[in-house]
Amino acid sequence: MGARLAAAGVGLAMLAAAQAEALSPPPTLGPGGCYDPTQSNADFEAYGPTDVNAQAGNNRMTVNENSAGTITVLKYPNPSLYNQIKYFTLSRDARGRVRTRFPNEGSFAGIRWTTRRGAGFAWLRNWRARQGWDSPDLPVPVTTYRAPRRLGLSVTTIDLAPPRSDAFVRELWIRRSRRSPVRHASVIYFANFNPVANHIPFLPITDWCSPGSDQHAAYDRPGRAIVSSWSGVDQATGSPSSVAVALGFDRPDSSHQVGEDAYDPAPGGSRGSDGYDQARTPPYRLGGGTEADGQTTAALTRALRFDRSRRAAARVVIAGGADATRALAALRRARQASFAAQLAAGRRDWHRFLARTRLPVSSSKRVMDVAKRSLISLRLARAPDTGAIVASANTQGPYGEDWIRDGAFLNRVLDLNGFRSWVTQHNRFYARVQTSPGNPSAVRPPGNWPMASYADGVDGAPIPWEIDETGLGIWTLYDHWTFLRGAGARAYLQGVYPAIVRSADFLTSCEDPTSGMQCTANEDDNPTPSQSLHGAETVYLGLRSAIAAAHAIGDRDPRVGRWQARLGRLRAAIDGLYDPSKRAYREGNSSGNAYNLDYGDGGWLLWPVRFRPYGDPRMRGERAAVESAMRAALKGPRGQYEGKALLGVAYAYGGPPSAARLRGTLAYMARTLTTPTGLFGESWTRLRSGRPLPVQDMPHVWEHALFYMAALRIDGSRPYSFARTDAFTRACRSGAAAPAACR
Template sequence: MLSPRSAAAFGAVAAALVAAAPAAAGPLADAPVARCLTGNPADVTADPLVVLERNEQFAPTIGSSNINAQTSNGRMAAGVAADGTLTTLRWPSTMSYQQLKHYGPNARAPRAGAAANEGIVLGLVLPGAGTRWLRDFPQQSQRYADEESDEIETTFADPALGLTVTVRQVVGADIDAYVQRVGVRRAPGARTPTALMVFENLSLNNSNVPAIPGTDGCAHEFSRDTARFDGPTGAIVHWLRGRDLSNGEQSDVAMAVGVGGGVDDWQVAADAEEDPLGRLGGWTLDAHRDAANGDLNRGRSYTGQTTGALRAPLTFAGDVASRDVAVAGGRTPAGALTALRTALAQGQPAVAMGKKAALAPVIARAPLPATTDAKELALAKRAIVLLNTSQAPSGAIPAGISVQPPYAEDWPRDGMYFDEALDLMGAHDKVTAHKRFYLRTQRRPGFAAIGSIGVPMGSWPMNLYDTGVVSGPIPYEIDETGLGGWGLWSHYKHTGDRAYLDEAWPGIKLAAEHFVTCRDAVKKLQCRATEDDNLDLGNQQTIAGAMPGWLALKAGAEAAAIVGDTAARDRFAARRDELAVAIDEYLWEEDKGWYAGWDIPAIRKVVTYVGWPEPLKSRDDARMRRHADAIWAAFAPTFRAPEPGGRTAGFYDGLALIALADQWRGDAAKMQRLRDGLHWIAHTQATADTGLLGENWIVRDNKVKTITAIPQLWQHALFYLAAIEVHGTA
């Protein structure tokens, strides 16, 4: 079934983009971006499972980012497809902006339906045969080169040609560059390639739109960057100057792509998919088309929808040749070229070693689950790497780097789980930075984030860009207020840092006050409000809002006791206890044996809040025992997939394992269920090659396939937290 986030919120975004988009006609009618803006809005309301199966996404107007591996450093994030194509490139943070043209309307089509000239693609020039793109080789495989870093290794083989190519890809720890080492090995008697061909479709972005996410990936035809061939470095540099429309601040970006050791041919030209000049000959010919015969027309500059290609000679030592390729970011062309030269001078192996060295202390201090299962350990380590390399310089942490759907935003709900995992990993500095981002963006007297509409005092918008501007279309969600307030307090419990608590207390207090004033006068529950990305705005009153409210009030009372605000302590404690009684009276469903308040399949996600991060009652309470059994009954079909009787689609299954671990501790049979659930996630749900999780999964051809915003950080955080809760620490 659909998660409320994807089904509702981003369906609305798609509809908004359709309504706002100019009519596409002429050359733009077939453009990938035009398809993004003019998709069939009726699909948004189609049967969820039909849409999910057909498109592997909940809204066909949004599409599917083609990502099978991620490498990032907080400022730059690269998403790589299984065929080695670079499909996502975010800079100057993991959250803004997408600097690469790649639109995938259908995950089941070749290249996810993207045009042949999208992304960054590598190929070999063969004598008399032109360019053979590596993604067209018949044998391909991909993995992380090291489970304690994020260097990617993609291997291509063509037995008929006698060629094997290994590409190692990584974003440096201290340099904003995506660097690839291309190693070519020829078998005896193989045709010898003469050169490496690099094609790029960088399409620069420097702006967001308040409350409408995804424009950086969905409006590329409206962006015009300038590209030129830089003779001294043998590189192509793109740049775009201007202001971010969402906040009015200057936002200049530049990207440079080059090959270590220089090039002997180049082309800078138009994009044939979106500019008629790109279909003509000579200096304007689309660089992808131009590269087909192995020679390039040496166009030196273009402004508009740009493409570029570089040819670099290959020199074999015995049967092996190698070249390094890098893409680097900067605020100016000079800055991007400097970063590019630095990356190429270091070389990909050194950049990869530096990344592993930077992550070594991060891995060393983080506890690992006490299991001998290799895949579970690898998935736990992947969570450590992802969470420690995805935080933006502002302190914000995205749900993922995906452009389709647009998930490179910060949800305070997700963020609470991220921070719990990071605090457990010992990354307290990252959590402090994240909490300060929330303190800066919380609605307070005299301040509301840019784009806020109707966000009440003490609350946050649905989600935020890393600039602090509102990104989501839903004004606010009451569960995020509760979880955000509790999370501000929880960080103090992890660290005991009194200076931090004094800094965070105003935010904790504001969130708790919201649940004092947002009160149903009759039922004494929280007032009706929007819960969990639901487009039926302001009309829910379920456990999804009640438990986070109880947590925020509990946090407020406990924090108030430490800072010495006795009036606030008593007020919050009294309302906490009143809300607990109301939860028992109005949200307990005797026939189902759980606390819920809403009869929809997605409720199984939020009923887990009753047991974690803090239980509503003691574990031996009769209702808590029944509630735990009901949670398991709701999630158990997941862990039987893809076998008969199992679920055919699902999401956020780790929430159940976390919620049940403490409740069932000491019951060997029930704890084995949770261990089996962890095994299912690691062995069945995660991608078999790179070990990543998407937000959702479906069954296709009797196999479980993870989908949506791969890798999705909440899913990875949930697995890590659940593995520690269930197995304990090694």
């Protein structure tokens, strides 16, 4: 029955999405398209490479950048919805470098200069670049560019999303060397926006895979800004929707160009010239176009004034709003404060958040820095209005949704650090989106969750429900209660207990009578139904948590006895998977499931399931098998989710000092499986050179959470400590930055 339900559910999900698209699937859907949900394993960039090395954000404006500082993702008004920048990747070369569909995608800066020999121009991304952070305690990327030696120019960009704003600001510092032949210079800033405020149930494609052709862009002369906008009907809600993004310098620009995308023009577009081409071809000047429709681009110029120490500065502001008026208002507000004041406000905001958190007691600076980045990435993934937390803000792969599988572990990190109200809000979101009499679904039985949800609660992925998520959903609803105290604890549990009951009732009925295992169903994001240890252990964890919740709330209904009896039968079935010859548990029937990994499922059996006491010979054998498989996987050609194994084994060892033998693996993962800036992808692949390269949705928030919890379990924890200085302060004190830029 479960297999038929899952298969029928996927078909119904696709049908519902197709109906939203005028009864025909979008041309980008399916085999050969940019979104194919039937792929056997999409965790290795099957939707195109993730070109991200750094992230800035404030939970309203979220900006991801590649190592050259190009903005590759710009989410507004939250990390889930919507990506307002056009950037589509195709492949990686043998060195891991990303290739895009067109050269004018993303948002980036260039420099126009004049010497005695004439004018020249270069996009900064074509110069040598080095990227890092202003501080390990901030999501403030710093990218330094060096021109060819003959020009004697260097540029530093510092990026920030000021707290409680609808804006992103990019500060640029330009320096000339003593022997530079450059006499005058200007900054040209380019953006290929893709404004969108529309999403489709089950298919997360509208803000990256199928860019619209109904955009409008115009230069606003009073505001000295270009506003790109979209308005229409949101397919998910059937309601009118709109969005606008404004681009401007902190001071008046000296020229502008609004035009149509020259490389991906829209049918029937305005055909205005693309500022990207105007900037990079002689005479390197923007044409002054003021309006365009279709697929549009925007470019602005600002002349630089060098001081006596050959320093100049400029600031770019990108602001969002529901329409042009509100986007321009957000732009004006961001212009009113200096960059130094905005950065200081950002420091205070992040200090308040991080000061209450814990760090591992580690002698490894890299482990410490990655643990800090894990906490920062988790906060940046949160949509404050609903409490939803996305797997990643990226669209390649399309992970700007909330998976309750991931969320159960993310909630644990938040609870460990005292963010009780955030977890309460998050779990109330889960209770709301669960299928119930008040929230019925044509594709999902009551008591189950969507594969993933957009931040507004709409189904955001194609598989209607997954049995492992049902079990993990019960666990997180109950587990949070164990961190609460007083009357608030009981009120919380009473509020979510109906959702727990619905899930436990379903899991009790969804049984294979021939084996005692759970019914065959979708597991772990795989479209092929299976009946494996992955589903069994999470159903076991969910039923056990439901029984504990019933005891805590005083529920004496006979259904609790049925849950207990079902738990016993499932326990016996899982015991039947134990293989004495291998001293470990078998996977069961995972045929066709490309995501199930023996060290991952074994890791979960150790924690959070803790199927038997750790001193039990079977659990000691499982620990040894998981650790061995994890170490072998780390030597392989590619891998993913080793953090599941590391965390489970760390718990099985009992924490420090017994888990000290895992410190080498922890340090290896922090040093080798992250970007130079300390971000994990969902997966990694080994290049021809032998170097592992993180891939797929950096920063992947769940991978970071697994690493962070493993680090605390291996090393123990201590209060958070902050870096003593930062790049901005050092530059101001040394004179590398103009005094005006530091005030």
